[in-house]
Amino acid sequence: MKFALVDGIRQEATTGVRGTCPGCGSPMIAKCGLKRLHHWAHASTVVCDRWWEAETEWHRAWKNLFPAEWQEIRHVAIDSEIHIADVKTASGTVVEFQHSAITPQERVSREAFYNVMVWIVDGARLKRDLPSFRDALTYAPSADTEARGWLLSDRTTEIVERWRGGSRPVFVDFGDAEFPFSWLSSTGVVWWLKYVPRGRVIATPVHRQSVIDHLLTGASIRGFRRPTTPLRRLRF
Numbered sequence: 001m002k003f004a005l006v007d008g009i010r011q012e013a014t015t016g017v018r019g020t021c022p023g024c025g026s027p028m029i030a031k032c033g034l035k036r037l038h039h040w041a042h043a044s045t046v047v048c049d050r051w052w053e054a055e056t057e058w059h060r061a062w063k064n065l066f067p068a069e070w071q072e073i074r075h076v077a078i079d080s081e082i083h084i085a086d087v088k089t090a091s092g093t094v095v096e097f098q099h100s101a102i103t104p105q106e107r108v109s110r111e112a113f114y115n116v117m118v119w120i121v122d123g124a125r126l127k128r129d130l131p132s133f134r135d136a137l138t139y140a141p142s143a144d145t146e147a148r149g150w151l152l153s154d155r156t157t158e159i160v161e162r163w164r165g166g167s168r169p170v171f172v173d174f175g176d177a178e179f180p181f182s183w184l185s186s187t188g189v190v191w192w193l194k195y196v197p198r199g200r201v202i203a204t205p206v207h208r209q210s211v212i213d214h215l216l217t218g219a220s221i222r223g224f225r226r227p228t229t230p231l232r233r234l235r236f
């Protein structure tokens with residue numbers, strides 16, 4: 001974890017410092033090696049949040065886009081199960097950054113636990129996901145939406161299929177990625193997957209910064225305009 005309590009105050013890991021887990025109160029050790037991100041680990045083999053995943057650079061970079069006091073927020077269920085949300089916004093939306101694989105069962109239980117939440121998914125974890133997603137777009141019809149988007153079957157490609165069946169917004173971050181559309185930038189884009197009835201999904205590229213701003217301030221998420229329909233040429 002990024003934060004532990006040191007003398008009751010949330011602090012990042014620094015060499016030699018001992019802290020306690022804000023989740024379960026057990027002792028934590030600062031891990032400040034060269035290989036992994038500096039983080040706190042439980043001193044014993046306690047796992048207080050079974051949903052917690054080791055943080056990647058990708059994970060930490062996303063988390064750091066939000067105020068420190070919104071990061072790693074503890075939640076306790078009625079059965080006293082503890083979970084630590086990656087980010088919880090001022091308006092109460094939980095943001096989970098998901099790098100590793102997650103089973104549909106676990107996804108459903110996290111959605112139920114946090115209720116108001118969004119997923120931001122690392123689309124670059126598996127090399128094959130981006131090319132097959134790109135292929136799927138080639139054959140898909142445009143969605144009838146204001147922003148440019150596509151209507152896909154929710155089994156059309158693996159990354160889309162893996163996230164089907166959920167009921168919360170999913171944003172896939174492929175990182176810098178080329179798509180064969182001149183109007184679409186290769187940077188600063190994430191893909192919003194909106195699962196709709198009858199096994200379909202609307203895939204909409206949106207400005208990454210607008211998703212961040214939406215979570216920070218409630219500003220609207222911005223997609224890309226549909227290319228204007230060219231005037232039909234009159235022919236004799």
Ligand SMILES: [Zn+2]
Pocket residue numbers: 021022023024025026042046047048049
């Ligand atoms: Zn703990």
